[in-house]
Amino acid sequence: MPKENNLAAIMQELNQASGQLSEEQLELLSEAVGSARRVFVAGAGRSGLMMRAFAMRLMHLGLDVYVVGETVTRSLSKGDLLLIGSGSGETKSLVPMAEKARSLEAAVGALTLSPASTIGNLADIVVKLPGAPKDQAANETATIQPMGSLFEQMLLIVCDAIILRLMEKQALSGQAMYGNHANLE
DSSP states (O other): OGGGGGGHHHHHHHHHHHSSOOHHHHHHHHHHHOOOSSSSEOOHHHHHHHHHHHHHHHHHHHEEEEESTTTTOOOOOOEEEEEOOOOSSTTTTHHHHHHHHHHHTTTTEEEOTTTTHHHHHHEEEEEEEEOOOTOOOOOSSOOSSSSSSHHHHHHHHHHEEEHHHHHHHTTOOOOGGGGOOOOOO
């Protein structure tokens, strides 16, 4: 495929992938995020960056949200939600977090390619995202993009869709959310 068509091909992949999402799973996740006492997000690598972006928007909504691993992150407890973004659902640094959250009686949510994974099995809420694993086979045609790019893009888009659902439920506008935007930049 010529380079000038790469953007169109990526957009087509995203459009096809969005049609594979479960509205029921998205609504369950939206309800869990909206009703949690506090929300903690975790992910590794690029997935972690997408989860950090989600945390920022949740903060703009006025929610009590933390990124696991940051020095200002509080302790997790019952009534809280740990939300993990992991394509494989087997990321070695994230599995113990899900196990710990379960032991503390916090809810666990997973955004993953693999609902039957370790993290998926530990989760109370699982949203199956379309995409391809980082180590996709050379003959796989699910995506033209390298490694986990399609998953990571869908992770960000799904998180933004959850934000829109929460905005609708709270009757918030982007302008109202701007009041929570950082002002020491």
